[in-house]
């Protein structure tokens with residue numbers, strides 16, 4: 001593994017920067033192809049991720065696997081990660097926890113240099129847009145930044161909570177595939193500040 005990525009993974013696994021370290025069983029670093037062109041970013045680990053220490057291994061991860069294979073990609077083609085690396089106890093992460101944990105994600109993006117970063121849901125989208133944002137307003141459309149395309153999509157867990165959202169979740173992944181196949185060329189927007 002890339003030494004910088006290895007070091008980052010180690011830092012995450014022993015991190016005590018916020019109080020979530022007290023209730024977690026395992027911190028959950030990202031995983032996948034360290035040369036991935038596509039990075040999927042969820043919000044935080046769930047129960048099974050907390051037990052095993054790997055991202056997207058619970059029910060939402062199973063659905064994600066189906067969505068990925070549905071667009072003829074494999075999990076090992078991608079980098080899978082989260083904004084917050086420790087499970088919040090029965091709630092969404094607080095903004096202070098997101099802010100404290102976010103540098104790990106930004107460093108991960110800097111090391112892996114994906115061409116497309118897919119924020120899955122409001123928390124990842126708001127962090128990467130650096131403003132409060134609703135996924136329903138942005139889903140399925142690429143947003144060029146200085147370093148990569150953002151491609152917001154609904155989190156698969158949304159369809160597990162509300163089955164009527166499944167067609168939209170599937171549509172987002174089909175649109176992602178169409179965007180990948182279009183072989184887009186990044187033209188950074190003028191004047192936009194880089195994340196790094």
Ligand code: SF4
Pocket residue numbers: 012015016017018019020021027084085086097100101
């Ligand atoms: S959530 Fe992030 S910042 Fe908080 S303890 Fe876990 S790894 Fe560290």
